[in-house]
Amino acid sequence: MELPDFMNYGNKFSQSDFVEKISRVAKRAGSKLVYAALILYYTLQSDKTSLKDKAMIVGALGYLISPIDVMPDAIPIVGLSDDLAVLIYVLKAVWSDIDPEIQKKAKAKLNEWFDDDEISEIDRLFD
Template sequence: MEDSKEKLEQQITVSGKHFSEEKFWAKLARYAKKAGSSVVYAVLLLYYTLQKPNVPKKVKATIIGALGYFILPIDLIPDFLVGIGYTDDLGALGIALFQVAMYIDDDIKSKARTKLAEWFGNKVDTTDIDKKIN
């Protein structure tokens, strides 16, 4: 398991070059429903944290790597595999969320929930992820 986590962290670091705002929003618009609300909420938390001016560059690099991994069409578990395709994406996003949690404030969560509601409606439960980053 530890070896798998290390591989995922290495992949996150390499994946940063794949991040762009255009690719990010295009992937979200196309795959939000398939990825599921947990993955999308994690992605949005990272994205909105990236936009904060007071977040250190090293933290932003972690976020860009995780978002780049999400955008990357080829990853450890192909996204098109029904039921498990976004498992590795959620793992990568979870690692990044844990590392940047101290920069995720109520404003970030509110923005992420508002955007999340556009795809999934207002009844999405974000409690599990919120507990992990508090």
């Protein structure tokens, strides 16, 4: 699958739209997508994150919450696969700069929304 130019979606991102979308699609999207999105969201809020990384993160999160997708979110099973691909792509690009505390914070949020067996998916985040 070819990734879209997610940087064009930077103007789509807002904190309120992100929170609304992620809480609405959490169970359907799966813990892997939600975990990746939360890590990027919390990394965006960090003052330790470079401007270049923040720009990529805003583009990826903007793509996630945009109603215009390569694969519409309403399509069962595959509808969120393009969103996950974009999030994982950006997450890999910034992974070395992500604070372990951010990962813990994202996992704690997952524990509010998912069961333990669903959370085990995040152990294979880049698979």
